[in-house]
Amino acid sequence: MTQPQTAETAGPDRRRIMEALAKADQSLLEEIWAGLAPQPIHSAVRGPETGLVMIRGRIGGGGAPFNLGEATVSRATIRLESGEIGFGQTLGLAPRKAELAALFDALSQRAEFSGLVSELVASIEAGIADDDAEHLRRTAATRVDFFTMVRGED
Template sequence: MNSSKGDADFAGGTPERQKAMGVLARATRAELEAAWSGLPEKPEVFPVRGPETGLVMVRGRIGGGGAPFNLGEATVSRASVRLADGTVGHGQALGTDLEKVRLAAVFDALLQVSSSSLCVRQVVASVEERIAAEQARRQRQTAATRVDFFTMVRGDD
C-alpha cells in the first residue's frame, strides 16, 4: 500500500490534529467558506475519496454503564483530499453537507503543511470561540430554569 504524507498518522494523529478535525467537523459551512475565501494563496486540491454521504450506527448505554444497544442510524459525510505536495487531509461531519466536509478535509491537509498551519489554527480557534459561546448561552438558559429541591424532615410527634 502506498502511504502518502498525512495518511500515516490518520488513525492516531497528533493530539493537535485530532482536536482540529473535531472542531472542523463542528464548524459551519459558512465559517469554512469564509476561511477558504480569506486564504491568501489557495492550494491545488485533488479529490481522493468523496465527498460522500452514508450512515453510521449510533450505540448507547443505559445509565452509561449498561450493556450497549443500537440507538439508531445517523447520517454522516466524509471526504479525503490530496494537496499538490502529496499531503492528504480528511474531513467528516454529521449531516449531508458535502462541500463542508470537502473544505474540512482541505483545512486538515493545510494544518499539516507548516507554511499554512497558522492560518488553519486561527480558523480552528475562531470556531472554538463560537462553540464555547453557544455552550455558555445554553448553560445560562438552563440555569435560568433550574429548580432547587430540598427536603424538610418532620419529627414523629
C-alpha cells in the same frame, strides 16, 4: 514527501483540529477558503460522500451496549498537490463542509498554513464555548432546586 498521517497515527493536535472542523459552521469555512490566495491545488481521493453510521448507546452509561439508531454523516478525503492528505467528516447532509474540513486538515500539515488553521480552530472553539455558556445561562434560569423537609415525627 512525508508519510501521511492516518486517524491511528494522528497526534492530539490533529484530532483537536479535525474535531473543531467537524463542528464549524460551513459559512465560516467557505469564507476562510475563499480568502486564500492562491488556493492550493488539490484532488479528491474519496468523496465527498454521504452515508449512515450506527449510533450505539449504553444503559446508564456503563451497561450493555445497544443500537440507538442511525445518523447521517458526510465525509471526504483530499490530497494536496504537495502530497498532504486531509480527512473531513461531519454530521448531516453536508458534503461541501466535509470537503472543506478535509482541505483545512491537509493545510494544517503544511508549515505555511499551520498558523492560519490554528487561528481558525481557536475561533471555532471560542464560538463553541460561547454557545455552551449561553445554553448553560438559559437553562440555569429554569433550574428547580428540590429540598426535603424533615418532619418531626421520626
